[in-house]
Amino acid sequence: MKKILFSLIVSFLAFAAYAQIQEPVKFKTELKNVSATEVEIVFTASIEQGWHVYSTDLGDGGPISATFNTDKLTGAQLDGKLRPVGKEIASFDKLFEMDVRYFEHTAQFVQKLKLTGGDYQVTGYLEYGACNDENCLPPTQVEFSFSGKAEGTSASVLAETPAEKVDTAAAPAVIGSADGPTSVVVSDNDLWSPVIDELNALGETTSQEDMSWLYIFITGFVGGLLALFTPCVWPIIPMTVSFFLKRSKDKKKGIRDAWTYGASIVVIYVTLGLAITAIFGANALNALSTNAIFNIFFCLMLVVFAASFFGAFEITLPSKWSNAVDSKAEATTGLLSIFLMAFTLSLVSFSCTGPIIGFLLVQVSTTGNVIAPAVGMLGFAIALALPFTLFALFPSWLKSMPKSGGWMNVIKVTLGFLELAFALKFLSVADLAYGWRILDRETFLALWIVLFALLGFYLLGKIKFPHDDDDTKVSVPRFFLALASLAFAVYMVPGLWGAPLKAVSAFAPPMQTQDFNLYNNEVHAKFDDYDAGMKYAREHGKPVMLDFTGYGCVNCRKMELAVWTDMKVADLINNDYVLITLYVDNKTRLPEPVKVMENGTERTLRTVGDKWSYLQRVKFGANAQPFYVLIDNEGKPLNKSYSYDEDIDKYVDFLQTGLDNYKKK
Incomplete structure (x- = not known):
């Protein structure tokens, strides 16, 4: 009984330490023989409810596409591209302004190989991207290695079909230990040391x-x-x-x-x-x-x-x-x-x-x-x-x-104006999908300004509809509603020149559709390299804000557009912190691949994005983006981490608390 109790306690502590590591997708890999000269590598995914895995060939500037990558390929050649199999869901993504395809619940990808005869060996990995409504995983790799012997066409015949680029770099040294969480990492300084326990002790930010x-x-x-x-x-x-x-x-x-x-x-x-x-x-x-x-x-x-x-x-x-x-x-x-x-x-x-x-x-x-x-x-x-x-x-x-009395009809007409306003929201999605460009951001805002101004005039009794009473008296509640509607219309006017308008950011078309933009209050990272940014922070005695993000992370862009554009947020980040933005899907190759042992599992870091994703996992115990963490210039956390939540007041409090804790130190 004591052993069982001890095991449960150890399991609970292990879970608590890595509670932020998410594994919503599990892949099974197998090799299928198609014929004497052909085989298929089949990747089958089981996807948790609420998550989706993106398909292949989505194009640049969007989410992470599924790709097939080889480290070693002998005795065989690739036959065509990676093929998605199953029920794909196609939709238009407003933020990326492009069509995307993805899978829910289950997904399958198939890569066909032609065998050239004799012994063959293929080693590599499937890379994929996964997101839910709040977070995105970094580019995740499913490694595989298959070998065998087959009779097939001679290599000289198949050589006419160009194969994908094969990385034949020498095997790198293994870093880390199989006994537990990695303590020796890609960098040789203590800024990479894990702070998972300290971060967990500060609590978690409740997601919206x-x-x-x-x-x-x-x-x-x-x-x-x-x-x-x-x-x-x-x-x-x-x-x-x-x-x-x-x-x-x-x-x-x-x-x-x-x-x-x-x-x-x-x-x-x-x-x-x-x-x-x-x-x-x-x-x-x-x-x-x-x-x-x-x-x-x-x-x-x-x-x-x-x-x-x-x-x-x-x-x-x-x-x-x-x-x-x-x-x-x-x-x-x-x-x-x-x-x-x-x-x-x-x-x-x-x-x-x-x-x-x-x-x-x-x-x-x-x-x-x-x-x-x-x-x-x-x-x-x-x-x-x-x-x-x-x-x-x-x-x-x-x-x-x-x-x-007539006041009930006033409520009906008011609801009619609101439904017209929301009708434009749905029309905006279709406009973006087909690329009509008839409802760009300033056009949308102009229509909303007119609608809410007309609503204000109606509530003041200046406009009449068929079922309205002839009584021209305006009650006090009706007057205040009119005041609110007219004030909201005036509030949206600066948006015609590019003001972010946080109150309507979830409804209006993206800022990229704005033809005329005078607004220039943006947040830009000083560094995109962790070690270089930390060195600068030490020299200038400032705290650090780490932004783990991705080029294909939808909610990362939402946070930047809806929260970072706030004057107070922008002022805190630009003036009081050293902002280091780390893209976990950065495809830039490392000088040479690095193998690490992470919790008993061997992983290979091939790109800069792999390096930053590894840093997020081993130092902070998290693997989803967006992920914001405030640290001092020694690498110690100053506040609990922050994920996707567009509450500006909460984000300001997150930044201010971290700054106050840094000053106390």
Whole structure:
């Protein structure tokens, strides 16, 4: 028992030390005989949920493509390129402005070889890139070595087909020890010494992904509250609650019926959310978020919803549906009767709730989370059901309930403006995918400025729609909403000249589409070499910010555009730190490959990117990007590490805390 307990403790400590090392992809490699003169090397990957592995030949300036690389090739020649096999997902990446292809759950790559006869040997590695919604792995290598003997065509015949470049450099010396974490590394100074324990002791930065379910729930809840204050729902509340309280002489039973009614509403809408996922599947819904055709469809759908809210027409379900359900409710008793009443409410109120539900489902379904639609609908349904149960518990509140009136139509029209604004977001994705360039950043911002200015004027009573009252009085809440809308429109004006506009960076097209840009507040690294940067920091007595990044890291670019452009963040990085940016996918070859023993596994460092990825793993115990760590000029951590989170205040606190700790030292 003691041995088992000791083993568990050791395993836990080992896990804690390397908790940031992620291995979401596992490859199996095998050699298959195709014929007497042909073989195939097959790489089969198992990919964790939420991650994806990029395919081959994606082109320059994008994510890391899967490539086949040889260190030694004798008695055989490459026959064609590395071939992806399986279900590829193709989408347009807004940040890289290019089409990308990737695999989820499983992937397979096949490289065919022609045997030239006699003994053959092939040694090398498959290199691939993998990302999820938050992080990207550095270029990762799957090493292989196969040998055998075969009868085949003579080498002189096959020599006409040029082979890929083969690295025949002499085998390098092995660095490190197989007994545990590597302590001797690629550099001969103590700046490479591991600080994993010290970094873990400082804690971890909570990622914004941890808040995704809560965010989706709150989004749905807000949508439900907005639906409450529409002409299709608000007038029904007092009628329904009074019905339950008068239905039975037993007050407790009336309250119980009202609770059942509210619970039925929740069940109906959550079932709708689950049905959406069941019909399409989480992966299909995620793919829709970058599919140009569906984004055009979403755009047109929101425009139709907006027109409905403006009063052009009403979107209603066939009246025979609601009549049939209503008559069924009257003919039954008990819980079924109450459930059918709730279902009738869902059908009757569809003209107001439909556009809100449609918009909500489009937004949350494209997160790729398998239960996102259900979570969103849960929030929506709870908000919608809440007043029915609360007013049943406290009937006296009904007297103070605001009466129906023109203010409900104001909410509908306001929602119409918002849906038009989001319609442009979906159109922007399609515009980028097809390269139309009709909705560049300044065009998008100009349209949003006009929309929110018109919304402000509407709230001030300067614009009228068909269902609006003639009453020209503007209430205090309406005035403040108008003020906020007009202020937001003014806020976006500097964006026409290139201001970053953090509040809309997630919606507007990328800065690269801006034709006229006067903004020049950018952060640039002083060094892209760790040892050179640390030497400079020592000479000038300054702390260091290490930025482990990648040319193909989407979220690294998001952080740089959304966070580093903030004035306070840029000032701290540029003036108080020595910024060292280390690209883990830098393909520049090292003078010679270096073999290292890392936790009992032999690895070969071939490129500069391999070197920086190795530094991140052995010194900080992490292997995903973006990864930011603050250290003093002796290589010791000053604060907990930071990953992908676009919260600017949190990032400023991260930088300021590190600076304060450095000054204390």
